[in-house]
Amino acid sequence: MKKVLTWLALAFVVFYVISAPEASADIVRTAGQALGDAATSLASFFESLA
16 A cells, blocks of 8 residues: 555656646755755754854
């Protein structure tokens, strides 16, 4: 069952990217920016400890 759900999720992602590429790119860009902000915040935190 887990394998089927994984394939369905992958198929949905591919369908979404094909049907709405600009929206997909915005989601990826936003997620990347959030990860970058989190990394910057963690770096600032560890710098303040030293």
